Amino acid sequence: MSRMKSLVVIALLTTAGTAQAGEPLERTFAHCAGRMSADMEHRWLMGEPAEEAEARRNAMVALLFSLDWSLPPERVLDMRIAAKFAHASLLQRAAFAPDPEEAARAARRAEVELAHCAGLVLM
Template structure:
């Protein structure tokens, strides 16, 4: 019988998923910036690389599930960016950008000096 993760093992999996999600978000921002010729692409690339390094250090097991989570979050964030940049509904576009920015701020808060 398998028992659910608890204590330190569960916390390690949670932080690994969080870092994977942030890696996906910054990947989406970087690629979107390239698409729209945004000057912030290089900065997003640097932030993404920081999270790639953290993810490499944090990953212990279940690499497939963590990579899947990273990809799912990247696609979800890319959808927000598409709405933010290309929606004709300005209030919807603004809400999508604010939500995306909030997610990035949460990720940045994980990094000392972020």
Template sequence: MKTFFCVLMLSPVPVIAAAPTFAAPRLDPLRVVATCAGRLSAQMEFQWMFDGSKADATKAVRASLIDILAAMTPPGQAREVLNWRVEAKIAQAALLRRSMFNPDKRDARWAQRAAQHKIGACRSLLLT
């Protein structure tokens, strides 16, 4: 019996079984697409003011994501999806304003890179 308990106590199995799991949280595809649609809306509006030539391309990507989002949205969840879009649009618009109207040049460059990174990730959802 003493040998059994020594083997049990020295075995890695109890340690592994008791170890916490650090799995990455699953991303909700519906929320990802909704967020991207919102971000692209802000990007398109910003481009209307400052870079009109790029606005049409952004509008086309946004329209494609909105079509996908409409197909993905389950009945009864449209309000929540719209809320995600609005929140993302506000966040992207804040980054874009921060990049354009910021007296702190270092922070403005950071905001511009962050905004571009987020839009790039959204554009990568589509095969173009």
């Protein structure tokens, strides 16, 4: 079995237990691709290493495009973009919020969301 097919099978098995009943896999993968894109770009902007974030994002995008979508492509892209902007907002609050408690809450939430997505991609 090729590496990509192995990743798809592992992600599908993992996602089957984490996706909400009846939720299309492309929705889960689109949200994660958006979050991972925001994380990668935030790292670039903050001058942090982004190679691992970029590799995970690329793997998630490959998984997303390996699926037979039940939703229209423009809807999947819309979900990906919305998730990217939402996650970028969390990362901005975590980095720049004047209230330390708000910054900590945003950082924890961003970390939880990314951890969920990272768990779907085994590299």
